[in-house]
Amino acid sequence: MVHNGWFDAALWKILRQKILDRKDKIDVWYNARGLHLIQDPISKTIKGAQILKTGQKINVFAKKGVILTTGGFENNKEMVQNYLGASKLSPLGSIYNKGDGIKIAQEVGAKLWHMHNYESLGLLHGLSFDTPEGERSELILSFPGLNNGSVFMIADDGKRYFNETESNRHGHIFSHSMWRIPRTNEKPYIIFDQKQYEYIQDNPIPYDQFNEKLVKADTISELAEKIGVSATGLEEQVALFNQEANDGRDVQFGRDSKTMKAFSEGPYYAIKMMYNVLNTQGGPQRNVKAEILNVNDEPIPHLYGAGELGGICANQYQGGGNLAECLIWGKIAGEQAAANESLDETASDKYNGINELVDGNKVDDIELGKDQYLGSSEAGIGGKLVVRVTYSDNAIKKVEVVQDHESEDVGKRALELIPQRIVEKNSVDVDAISGASATSRAIKEAVKDAIENR
Ligand SMILES: Cc1cc2nc3c(=O)[nH]c(=O)nc-3n(C[C@H](O)[C@H](O)[C@H](O)COP(=O)(O)OP(=O)(O)OC[C@H]3O[C@@H](n4cnc5c(N)ncnc54)[C@H](O)[C@@H]3O)c2cc1C
Known part of the structure; x- marks a missing residue:
């Protein structure tokens, strides 16, 4: 069974684990913003991407291809106005999707499609x-x-x-x-x-x-x-x-x-x-091989797309279709790129072997004082979450989240509020933070773990 309950981030956790299982073959960089693609001026083949990481622009060479998966443009006010005809929309999901993939693809001549289609959700019609x-x-x-x-x-x-x-x-x-x-x-x-x-x-x-x-x-x-x-x-x-x-x-x-x-x-x-x-659908058009097309409907060599950036829904939305698109087009794009001949160039390996997802799983040395106990949980979205609980006379005196890799916005709210609620109620049976169900659950589980195994 994939899901243990609503909003348990199960799909994400399975995919995350698959990357950890292949950590010797897959690098993961955090805080790394794709700026541009690197394109051969004659053949138009995509040879890599320029990435901004900790203030440094790094040209990353791609032997077989680049897959664009930067999501939608719901946090780009100009694009929301131009493409969706709305003066403002408030995101339910990521606040980081700013339509970078659209600009990046346009720079290398991609054709755009489905730019006006988007979904919402919630009360009344959404x-x-x-x-x-x-x-x-x-x-x-x-x-x-x-x-x-x-x-x-x-x-x-x-x-x-x-x-x-x-x-x-x-x-x-x-x-x-x-x-x-x-x-x-x-x-x-x-x-x-x-x-x-x-x-x-x-x-x-x-x-x-x-x-x-x-x-x-x-x-x-x-x-x-x-x-x-x-x-x-x-x-x-x-x-x-x-x-x-x-x-x-x-x-x-x-x-x-x-x-x-x-x-x-x-x-x-x-x-x-x-x-x-919820998310937008527009972006560079891709064909059934996940190849991104130019304005003349020809594939741009070694450039692929997957996910909601250039999703396949034109005017409507098939419920559940977005995640299906991530999985299906991700698989097709990966297989197509892997089948390409390697470009005949050598690149520096200075930046190879960095996997910040793996680093996030390490538990640092955490000191414990009197009546303090450690507990952990894997129920969050960012791997191991560790709490230090101060417990004496049958009372939870203090809960500190000493390690986490949860999301920046709502996740952080849960990290602040759930420990307070647990101490106030002297129980882990407290309300979750809306939008941060998995993080809330992880904190509660970790506190329970600390108390039960003290
Ligand atoms: C509340 C909610 C509920 C949903 N429920 C469902 C559902 O039940 N079923 C379903 O099918 N779909 C659902 N969706 C939609 C679905 O989650 C998304 O369409 C899907 O996650 C998109 O995945 P993606 O990888 O294409 O993009 P995203 O998950 O948005 O990932 C894009 C990533 O690219 C990063 N990024 C952006 N620009 C750059 C750049 N320049 N360089 C590097 N990285 C960059 C972003 O930070 C982000 O991490 C839901 C969405 C929300 C918000």
């Missing part, structure tokens, strides 16, 4: 609560308080623009017989009345900033003014929604009328939403 620019948004999958009752979602003109109960298709919205690419607005708000507010307070949404982000007003026009949308538009929309709820038919978008209740007297509430992005 939304998160408003998130500051440059930060990851929180993934909350569904919540009845936001689409069942005196509640609806509006765009900038104060009007609804979709059926709020429609099943989530990675952000795509059904319109005129077609699931269309996620649509964005500047001011997407969820609007609801006092009854709905009370329901939500009794059935809290798992988002701790919900109440502090609410905008409240006594009348609909005052609410519209506060959130900066058309007051006439919002008043008309509430009147229409009430009429549709009372008539038992949503003529606008076909929402099940059982989920629609007319708005009562004020006060009224609004909460701002944010369009998020």
Whole structure:
């Protein structure tokens, strides 16, 4: 069995282990940004790549080929605006994917495809609560308080623009017989009345900033003014929604009328939403051999692509297809490159034999004081995570993560908060950090390990 449960990073861990098993043949560099490809000016063959590592530009020679796998462009504001037509999107995944592979491929003459296609995920058709620019948004999958009752979602003109109960298709919205690419607005708000507010307070949404982000007003026009949308538009929309709820038919978008209740007297509430992005699909076009094509549809020799950089989905998205693309095109690209004749050049071996993945598995000398115990777990995403636990009189006094290789952003949040929660509760049975389930689990397991084996 691959998975032991939800969000267990199992696929990643299997692949990671495969690299560790072949560490004598595979080098892994951290903090190494690909800048350019090195291309023969006459034959156009790709002969290597220029990498920026710890401030130094290193030309890495590739005997058989280069495979571009730098992911999407969700954190490149200019590309998001140009290709996706959105002023901003907040990423649910990596905050490091800045579309470098697109620029790198364009430099050597690659043709681009599927640049306008992307997916999102989350509440309603694929939304998160408003998130500051440059930060990851929180993934909350569904919540009845936001689409069942005196509640609806509006765009900038104060009007609804979709059926709020429609099943989530990675952000795509059904319109005129077609699931269309996620649509964005500047001011997407969820609007609801006092009854709905009370329901939500009794059935809290798992988002701790919900109440502090609410905008409240006594009348609909005052609410519209506060959130900066058309007051006439919002008043008309509430009147229409009430009429549709009372008539038992949503003529606008076909929402099940059982989920629609007319708005009562004020006060009224609004909460701002944010369009998020799981990942983009666009990038250099590849053929069935994973070869990247030039603008005349000819393969650029020794250049391959895999993963979501230049994914195969044009307008829609086949659920699960992204990881399949990583595996399938990664395998094809690797096999194709391996079958190439080696380029007849020699390169310096000064930088060979560096594998920072292997270094990350070593446990450094960790000192232990009185009542201190070490525990470890492999449940995280970065290999061995080690904690030092101070435990006495049946109480967890302190938890320190003394070694980890978890992710930089949400992973680090878990490293800070989970130890505090464990000490406060004197138990490992604490809530995980959303988006860092594997890291949270690893810390809990490691603390348990330290206490059980003390
Ligand atoms: C929350 C979430 C849930 C998902 N669920 C699913 C699912 O259930 N099924 C599914 O199929 N897909 C899912 N996806 C999508 C899937 O995870 C991605 O499409 C897939 O991981 C992409 O893999 P990749 O290797 O192509 O790119 P990435 O995993 O994005 O890796 C690209 C890497 O390249 C690095 N990089 C970028 N620029 C450079 C550079 N210049 N030099 C060196 N390195 C660089 C980045 O730092 C990154 O590490 C999900 C995505 C998210 C965010």
